[in-house]
Amino acid sequence: MFALIEHAFLSILASAIPASTVIVLCATGVLLNERVGVLNLGQEGLIGVGAVFAVISVQSWGVESSWLALLVGMCGAAVMGSLFAVGTVVVRANQVLLGLALALGGVGLANQLGTNRNGTPIPTTSLFTDIDPGGAFTSNDVLEALLAHDPITYLAYLVLPAVLWFVLFRTRHGMTVRAVGESPAAADAVGASVTGIRFAYTVLGSAISGAAGAYMVLTITPTWSPDIARGRGWVSLAVVIFAAWRPFRVVAGALLFGAMISFETTAKARSWDLPFMSAGDMGFLLSMLPYLVTLLVILVPAGAARLGRRSRATDAPAALALPYFREER
Amino acid sequence: MTPRLERRLDTDLRRTGVSRLLGAVTGLVVAALLLVLTGRNPVTVLTDSLDAVFGSKRGIEGVAVQSVPILMCALGVALSLRMKVWNIGSDGQFLAGAFMACGLGINVEAPGWLLLVMMAVGSIVGGALWIVVPAAGRAHWGVNEIITTLLLNFVAVQLVVWASLGFWRDRASQVTQSTRPVPVTLPRIPGFDSVSIGFFVPLLLAVVLWAVFRSTKVGYEIDTIGGNPRAAAFAGIDVPRRIIVVMLVSGAIAGLGGFLQLTGAPGAQALNGGGFSRSYGLSGFIVAALAGASFPGVIVAGLFISAMFYAGIALQTKGLSVYIIFGIYGLVLVGVAVGEVAARYRLVRVVAPDTSPSIEAVAP
Numbered sequence: 001m002f003a004l005i006e007h008a009f010l011s012i013l014a015s016a017i018p019a020s021t022v023i024v025l026c027a028t029g030v031l032l033n034e035r036v037g038v039l040n041l042g043q044e045g046l047i048g049v050g051a052v053f054a055v056i057s058v059q060s061w062g063v064e065s066s067w068l069a070l071l072v073g074m075c076g077a078a079v080m081g082s083l084f085a086v087g088t089v090v091v092r093a094n095q096v097l098l099g100l101a102l103a104l105g106g107v108g109l110a111n112q113l114g115t116n117r118n119g120t121p122i123p124t125t126s127l128f129t130d131i132d133p134g135g136a137f138t139s140n141d142v143l144e145a146l147l148a149h150d151p152i153t154y155l156a157y158l159v160l161p162a163v164l165w166f167v168l169f170r171t172r173h174g175m176t177v178r179a180v181g182e183s184p185a186a187a188d189a190v191g192a193s194v195t196g197i198r199f200a201y202t203v204l205g206s207a208i209s210g211a212a213g214a215y216m217v218l219t220i221t222p223t224w225s226p227d228i229a230r231g232r233g234w235v236s237l238a239v240v241i242f243a244a245w246r247p248f249r250v251v252a253g254a255l256l257f258g259a260m261i262s263f264e265t266t267a268k269a270r271s272w273d274l275p276f277m278s279a280g281d282m283g284f285l286l287s288m289l290p291y292l293v294t295l296l297v298i299l300v301p302a303g304a305a306r307l308g309r310r311s312r313a314t315d316a317p318a319a320l321a322l323p324y325f326r327e328e329r
Numbered sequence: 330m331t332p333r334l335e336r337r338l339d340t341d342l343r344r345t346g347v348s349r350l351l352g353a354v355t356g357l358v359v360a361a362l363l364l365v366l367t368g369r370n371p372v373t374v375l376t377d378s379l380d381a382v383f384g385s386k387r388g389i390e391g392v393a394v395q396s397v398p399i400l401m402c403a404l405g406v407a408l409s410l411r412m413k414v415w416n417i418g419s420d421g422q423f424l425a426g427a428f429m430a431c432g433l434g435i436n437v438e439a440p441g442w443l444l445l446v447m448m449a450v451g452s453i454v455g456g457a458l459w460i461v462v463p464a465a466g467r468a469h470w471g472v473n474e475i476i477t478t479l480l481l482n483f484v485a486v487q488l489v490v491w492a493s494l495g496f497w498r499d500r501a502s503q504v505t506q507s508t509r510p511v512p513v514t515l516p517r518i519p520g521f522d523s524v525s526i527g528f529f530v531p532l533l534l535a536v537v538l539w540a541v542f543r544s545t546k547v548g549y550e551i552d553t554i555g556g557n558p559r560a561a562a563f564a565g566i567d568v569p570r571r572i573i574v575v576m577l578v579s580g581a582i583a584g585l586g587g588f589l590q591l592t593g594a595p596g597a598q599a600l601n602g603g604g605f606s607r608s609y610g611l612s613g614f615i616v617a618a619l620a621g622a623s624f625p626g627v628i629v630a631g632l633f634i635s636a637m638f639y640a641g642i643a644l645q646t647k648g649l650s651v652y653i654i655f656g657i658y659g660l661v662l663v664g665v666a667v668g669e670v671a672a673r674y675r676l677v678r679v680v681a682p683d684t685s686p687s688i689e690a691v692a693p
Contacts, residue, residue, distance in 0.1 A: 087666065097663075106659075234483075280495060291480045294480055295484075299472055302470040
C-alpha cells in the first residue's frame with residue numbers, strides 16, 4: 001500500500017514539473033510586463049501564437065533544431081507583443097481593452113494558422129529531450145522524477161528566476177525598471193525613458209510567454225491543437241498575483257498549479273474514487289480543482305494579509321495598468 | 330504653421346462616444362481589408378451578411394434570439410463598468426444562472442407559471458453567487474477582479490459539463506449528452522416563430538438601469554465611485570459595500586440571461602455541456618466596451634454585435650472560419666481603445682518654432 005502511494009506521488013511529481021514549466025515561463029513573461037506597469041491580459045493569445053509558429057517552423061519551414069523552433073515561436077509572440085506595446089505604451093490606450101484584444105486576436109490568428117495542422121505530430125528529432133547524464137538519473141525513481149527533465153525546465157525553474165531576481169533587485173538598471181512600474185513620473189524625472197523601458201520589457205515579456213506556447217508543442221504534446229492554451233495564460237496571470245510579483249515565488253505558484261493538473265490526470269487515469277463519489281464524478285470535480293485552487297491561493301493570502309497589519313494591495317506595482325502621460329505629471 | 334496634437338485636460342462624454350464609435354468602425358474596416366488579404370471579397374461577405382440578417386424573417390428573428398443572452402451579459406458588464414470594475418466572468422455567471430434554473434426546472438414539481446418564477450429567481454441567485462467571491466475579494470482585500478471572475482468561467486463550464494454528462498444526465502437515451510429538457514418555456518411573442526417574450530427583458534432592464542443612474546442617489550454614488558473611489562469614500566459613501574452590491578447585481582443580470590436562454594431560445598431547453606453558452610459573455614463584454622457603459626448604447630451596440638454574430642454563424646456554412654469572428658472582435662476592441670485615447674487630443678497649430686519635446690502623434 002505504501003509503495004503504491006509512493007509510486008503515485010512520484011509519478012505526479014514527475015509530470016507536475018514539466019506541466020508547470022509552461023506556467024513558469026508564461027508567468028515570468030507576465031511578471032516582466034507588470035513590473036514596468038503594463039497589464040498584459042493577452043497571454044492566451046501569446047501562448048497560441050508562440051505554439052503555432054514553433055509548429056509551422058518545424059513542419060513547413062524545415063527547422064529541425066528544437067532550440068531554433070523555440071526561437072521562432074518566441075519571435076512570433078514578440079511581434080504580437082510589440083503591436084500590443086505600440087497600443088499600450090506609445091499610444092497609451094486602455095490596457096485592459098487591448099489585452100483582451102490581444103487574447104482574442106492571438107487565439108484567432110493561431111487557430112487560423114493552425115487549421116489543417118490538427119494532430120499532425122512533430123518528429124521526435126525536433127523535440128526537447130530529458131537531461132540524463134550517462135543514465136544516472138533514470139537509474140533511480142526519485143532522481144528520475146526530480147531531475148530527468150528537459151533543458152527548458154532547468155532554465156525556467158533555476159536560471160530565469162535567478163537572472164531576473166539579480167537584474168531586478170541587485171542592479172541599477174533593475175531599480176530603474178522597478179521605478180518605471182511603481183512611479184513612472186519619478187523615473188522620468190531622473191532621466192529614465194519610461195516609454196523605452198516599458199516597450200522593451202513588454203516585448204521581452206511577450207516573447208517569454210510565447211516560449212511557454214512553443215515549449216508545449218516541443219515537449220508535452222508534440223502537435224498543434226486549437227485553443228492550445230486552455231486557460232494557462234489566465235492561470236499565469238493569477239500565479240503572478242499569488243507570487244506577489246517576485247521571480248522565485250512564481251516558480252512555487254506554478255508548481256502548485258502543475259501539481260493539481262497532474263493529480264487530476266493521475267486520478268482520472270487510475271479511476272480513483274471516494275466512498276461517497278464515483279470515479280466518474282471525481283473526474284468532473286477534479287477538472288474544476290486547478291482553477292478553484294488558483295482562485296484560493298490568490299484570495300487567501302490577500303485575506304490573511306488584511307487581517308494582519310500589512311495591506312496586500314501594496315505588493316502590486318503601483319502604476320500597474322496606468323498609462324503614463326508626462327503632461328499630467 | 331505646423332499642426333500638432335495636444336492633450337486635452339477635460340473629457341467630454343459625447344466626444345468620447347463618437348470617437349469610440351469611429352474607432353470601432355475603423356476596426357471593422359481593417360477587418361474587411363484583412364478579408365481581402367485572405368482572398369475573400371469583402372463586398373460579397375458584407376452582402377451575404379446583410380442577406381443572412383435582413384433577407385428573411387428567419388434572419389431577423391435569429392438576431393433577436395441571439396441578442397437576449399448577449400444583451401443580458403452586456404448589461405451586467407456595463408453596470409460594473411460604471412464603477413470601473415471589470416467583470417470578465419459574465420459567461421460563468423450566465424452558465425451558473427442557467428444551471429440553477431435547469432436544476433429547479435427538471436427536479437421540482439410545480440404548476441408551470443410558479444416553476445418559471447422559481448427558475449427565474451434561482452437563476453438570479455445563481456448568477457449572484459457565482460460572483461460573490463470575486464466581489465468580496467475586490468471590495469475587502471483589493472484582489473484584482475479581472476482574474477478572479479475569469480477563473481470562475483472555467484469552473485462554470487466544468488460544472489455544466491458535469492451536470493449534463495453526470496448527475497443530471499438524461500438517462501432515457503444512451504446517446505444524449507445533455508440534461509433532460511426543462512418542462513416549461515416562455516411564451517412566444519405573437520406573430521413570431523422563435524422569439525420569446527424574454528426579448529423584452531433586456532430592453533426593460535436597460536431602461537430601468539438608465540433611470541436609476543439618471544435620477545437616483547444610488548446611481549450617482551456608483552458613478553462617483555467610478556470617477557474617484559477615494560473621493561467617494563471621503564464623501565461618506567460605503568465603497569466596499571457598493572462594490573459588492575453592484576458586482577452581485579451584475580452577476581445576477583447575467584444569471585437571469587441564463588434563465589431567458591434556457592426557457593426562451595429555441596432548442597436550448599437543456600444543458601448540453603460547454604456548448605450552452607456560445608461565448609455570450611465575451612460578446613457581451615465587447616458590447617459593453619463599445620457602448621462605454623451607457624445603457625441605451627448597450628442596446629444599440631448589442632443589436633449590432635448580435636447581427637454580426639448571427640451573420641458569422643450563417644457564413645460559417647460558406648467557409649468563413651469562426652476564428653475570424655474572434656479576430657474581428659479583437660480589432661473592434663483595438664479601435665475602441667484607440668478611439669478613447671484620440672478623444673483626449675486635439676489638433677493645434679503652432680506658430681512659433683516649437684522647441685518643446687514632441688508629443689507622440691496619436692491619430693484614430
